[in-house]
Amino acid sequence: MANFTLEDVRQRTYKARDAWWTVLLVDPLASRLVRFTANRTNITPNQLTVGALLLGLGAGASFYLHSWPWLLLGALLYHLSFTLDCMDGKIARLKGTGSIFGAWLDYIFDRVRVLACAILLMGGQYAATDNVAYIWTAVAVVFLDMLRYMDALEIYKVRGQMRKKLDTANEELAGLQLLQRRLAGEVDPAVAVDEPTADKVLGADPDADMEDQVLGDNPNAALQESFNKKFSWYARIRNVLKAGRIRPHLISGIEFQMGVFIVAPLVAAVIPGAIIPVVVLSALGMLAFEFVIIYKFWLSSKDFTRQIAKVDRKIADVRDQLPQEMLEEPLVRN
Template identity: 40%
Template sequence: MGGFTLDDILAARKPRDSWWTVFVVDPLACRLTLAVANHTSITPNGLTRLSMLLGLGSAGCFAAGSTGALVAGAVLFYLSFTVDCMDGKIARLKGTGTPFGLWLDYVGDRVRVGCCAFAFAYGQGTDAALAAAVGVVVLDLFRYVNGPQLHRVREATREQVAAMAGGEVVFVDDRLRADPRARVRDLLLSEEIELVDLQRAFRARFPWFDRFRIALVRHRVRTHVMSGIEFHAAVFVVAPFFGPRAVIGAAAGAGALLLLFEAALVYRIWLATREAARAVPKRERVLV
């Protein structure tokens, strides 16, 4: 049906993604996407629905409660997430994505996590398992509520700086999106125009962060190394191979790491809001 190559699929990946996706999921997902793109007419929404079915199958295995069933549930959860990673690639490759698909993908992820968490609690029948399930669902929802809210604060801060500058402003972050491997110091020294760095205070406190960011960019990995994706993988893919206690432990340990990284994001955006008042030079001119 199509003449796509693996290079086409690789080009359809996100510019940066979670390390779990890059190293553990994409090697399989890209090759499956190549077969799907060339030999089927399945749509991105169809892949999302298949991912949800696999997720429900994973929940069914977790509900069984036995060690073997937990392992089967982990495998199905991994396959569910792999298919979930394919829908975006197909959408970008063929241009067949829809706005409704964004909603379906988001809701499907929340349904999969909630069903698997409470299915595990049902299968184990203990208070500890139920507490872990509640914690997983709450943290999952918090992560995906906090992210968009932080984005709103970031955009509002940028608009505030632009208003104070009296015109269009060029931010360091915009330059980094265009050239992710650039060093901030080099950008500030080489640009003929004056850049606004809302992360100046953060970079001053953590001078190693820029080197860390560049090292991850070389591998297409984003700096948020403990996101919802890694949290789900720890609880529903890795831990089940080691038994019910490992799942409960992973929910607690990975959950703590998730909160730590979310707190770091909040701290970073708080520093940016404070920096906004000092970001625009006092002399009257428009930054272009």
């Protein structure tokens, strides 16, 4: 058996920044369970993913029974389900056993869990009250969860395209400027010009992970220039939260889910009829932060247009100053 320590788990599996719910309410338990699971069992990440789904379905079944003891049990089971869901990725990172299929399975089962729990939670309340508002609330929860993921994936893709295009243009400009200095005798002709490659462009930004790219939260990136100028105070808040591993996107999809499937049932167990108000507040909080992401993305798109135009002008100026035969020379790699 392995002999991973708690410090190993923290160093190898904790994200640099995560949702505050995960950091404060899940990681302290999940890290200890990960150490035990990794050291004492042969449980795989995919098995944990399946276990998380089963617990989630158990939470949904409890929700459907709708009386206050079952609502409390459902909330507890959902929290344990999410804890297992966090554990599968941690085990994969700790042991190096992650896979593409495992990532897909985790994503699909997460969506199934949300769908099932939304239907069963609101369906149970509808069965108890005949209030059709619960049906519409279930539809809204599933829609918002789907919309959030679709929006994140699209922003991730477009930001990546913008960054790749800008990096490629900057490398072309750097190569041409090197040719210009070579022509002026400032650089030894033997010094090679480095051609841009797809791998190099994609790896150019150390904040290339999906979350940072979606949030647009790299303080040094050219595509965040407008936002950083408009909201200079934001960096101070981000840095304070970052010190505690908490991301500034305070109400993300995770907090939305917890608001719907943990906070709402807990409150409803004490105050009947509280589920819809709590869900509405959770949704409004998530949408507010999603609009911030969209606003930052809009500013980034304007930064991109301005930056790429500036680089293209510089490329054209340098090309005009270089002999045609020099431009036609093949570039030599280092």
